[in-house]
Amino acid sequence: MSSDEEREEKELDLTSPEVVTKYKSAAEIINKALQLVVSECKPKAKIVDVCEIGDSFIREQTGNMYKNVKKKIERGVAFPTCISVNNTVCHFSPLASDETVMEAGDVLKIDMGCHIDGFIAVVAHTHVLQDGPVTGKAADVIAAANTAAEVALRLVRPGKKNKDVTDAIQKVAAAYDCKIVEGVLSHQLKQFVIDGNKVVLSVSNTDTRVDDAEFEENEVYAIDIVTSSGEGKPKLLDEKQTTIYKRAVDKNYHLKMKASRFIFSEISQKFPIMPFTARALEEKRARLGLVECVNHELLQPYPVLHEKPGDYVAHIKFTVLLMPNGSDRVTSHPLKELQPTKTIDDPEIKAWLALGTKTKKKGGGKKKKGKKGDKTEESTEADPMDETTTNGAASQE
Numbered sequence: 069m070s071s072d073e074e075r076e077e078k079e080l081d082l083t084s085p086e087v088v089t090k091y092k093s094a095a096e097i098i099n100k101a102l103q104l105v106v107s108e109c110k111p112k113a114k115i116v117d118v119c120e121i122g123d124s125f126i127r128e129q130t131g132n133m134y135k136n137v138k139k140k141i142e143r144g145v146a147f148p149t150c151i152s153v154n155n156t157v158c159h160f161s162p163l164a165s166d167e168t169v170m171e172a173g174d175v176l177k178i179d180m181g182c183h184i185d186g187f188i189a190v191v192a193h194t195h196v197l198q199d200g201p202v203t204g205k206a207a208d209v210i211a212a213a214n215t216a217a218e219v220a221l222r223l224v225r226p227g228k229k230n231k232d233v234t235d236a237i238q239k240v241a242a243a244y245d246c247k248i249v250e251g252v253l254s255h256q257l258k259q260f261v262i263d264g265n266k267v268v269l270s271v272s273n274t275d276t277r278v279d280d281a282e283f284e285e286n287e288v289y290a291i292d293i294v295t296s297s298g299e300g301k302p303k304l305l306d307e308k309q310t311t312i313y314k315r316a317v318d319k320n321y322h323l324k325m326k327a328s329r330f331i332f333s334e335i336s337q338k339f340p341i342m343p344f345t346a347r348a349l350e351e352k353r354a355r356l357g358l359v360e361c362v363n364h365e366l367l368q369p370y371p372v373l374h375e376k377p378g379d380y381v382a383h384i385k386f387t388v389l390l391m392p393n394g395s396d397r398v399t400s401h402p403l404k405e406l407q408p409t410k411t412i413d414d415p416e417i418k419a420w421l422a423l424g425t426k427t428k429k430k431g432g433g434k435k436k437k438g439k440k441g442d443k444t445e446e447s448t449e450a451d452p453m454d455e456t457t458t459n460g461a462a463s464q465e
Contacts, residue, residue, distance in 0.1 A: 247300030
C-alpha cells in the first residue's frame with residue numbers, strides 16, 4: 069500500500085474523518101495544556117519554567133497517541149509555549165538561564181500549538197494575574213480581542229472574503245478605543261503547514277499586501293487577533309530575545325561555521341518543519357550558529373515584539389474547522405470576568421455577533437455532536453455569546 073503516492077495525489081483535508089479526528093485530538097490536548105499553563109501562572113513564577121511545563125505536557129500527551137502504529141506518526145509541539153507579559157506583544161519563550169518572573173497584575177498572553185501527524189491546533193489566550201474582575205483599559209483591550217475573535221469566527225465562512233474579516237476586526241477594536249496590532253497574520257493550516265498561503269491580514273495598510281482570498285468548505289484556519297491600547301505598531305527591541313525559529317524548507321546554503329552546521333543538523337533532525345525554541349536544542353551555545361542560519365534565511369525567526377511601556381496588549385487565537393455543517397472552533401479558554409469601560413452599540417457589529425456558526429441544512433439537520441457538553445471547549449456554540457448583554461465579552465466565566 070503506497071500511502072505516499074496517494075498523499076501526493078490528494079491533499080488530506082476535512083473530508084477525511086481521520087483528519088478531523090487528528091485535528092480534534094490535537095485541539096483537546098492544546099486546550100488542556102493551556103489550562104495547565106494558566107493554573108501555573110502565579111506571582112514570582114519564572115516564565116521559562118511555566119513555558120517548559122506547557123511544552124512537556126504537549127510532548128507527553130501527544131506521545132501517548134498513535135504509539136503502536138506500524139508507520140511512525142509525527143506528533144508534538146507545533147508552536148512552543150510563549151508567555152508575553154504586558155506591553156510585550158508575542159513570542160517570549162526564554163532560554164533556561166532567563167530569570168524573568170511574572171508579577172501580580174500582569175497581563176499574560178499565552179500562545180501555544182500542538183500537532184498530530186502534522187494536523188495542527190493552535191491557541192492563544194490572555195490571562196490577567198489577579199483575583200476578581202478585570203476592569204479599565206486592560207478590560208477594554210481583552211474585550212476588544214475577544215469580541216473581534218467572536219466576529220471573525222462568524223465571518224470566516226465559505227463564500228466570505230479575507231478582507232471582510234480584516235475590516236470587521238478593525239471596526240470592533242475601534243469600538244473599544246483600541247487598535248488591532250499590525251503585522252499579525254491569520255493563516256490557513258494544512259498538514260505540516262502552520263503558515264499556509266491563504267491569510268487574513270490584521271490591518272490593511274499600504275505596506276502589507278496579501279492576495280484576496282475566499283474561504284472554502286473543509287479548510288482550517290488559525291485566527292489570530294492581537295489588540296493594543298497603544299499604537300498597534302510593535303517594535304523589535306532586541307534580537308537576542310528571539311528564541312523561536314522555523315526551518316525554511318525551500319532554502320539552501322552551505323554554512324561556513326562549524327557551530328552553524330552542527331546546530332542546523334540538529335534542527336533538521338529534531339525540528340524539520342514546525343517552529344521550535346532554541347531552549348529545546350541540545351547545543352546550549354546555539355546563538356552563534358543560529359545567527360548564521362538566520363542571516364542566510366535557512367531559519368525564519370519569530371521575533372519578540374513590544375508596544376510602548378504602559379500599553380496593554382491582548383491576544384486571542386483559535387483554530388477553526390470549516391466543516392460542511394458549519395464552523396467548529398476547536399480551541400479556546402474561558403476568559404476572566406471583564407468589565408470594560410466601553411459597550412458595543414454599533415448595529416453592524418451587533419449583527420455580526422448575531423450570526424450563527426452552523427450551516428442551516430434542509431430537513432431539520434441532525435446534530436452531528438454526540439453528547440452536548442461532554443467536552444468542555446469543543447464548540448463556542450454553548451453560549452451564543454453574552455455579547456448582546458452590552459457589557460462586551462465580560463460574562464464568559
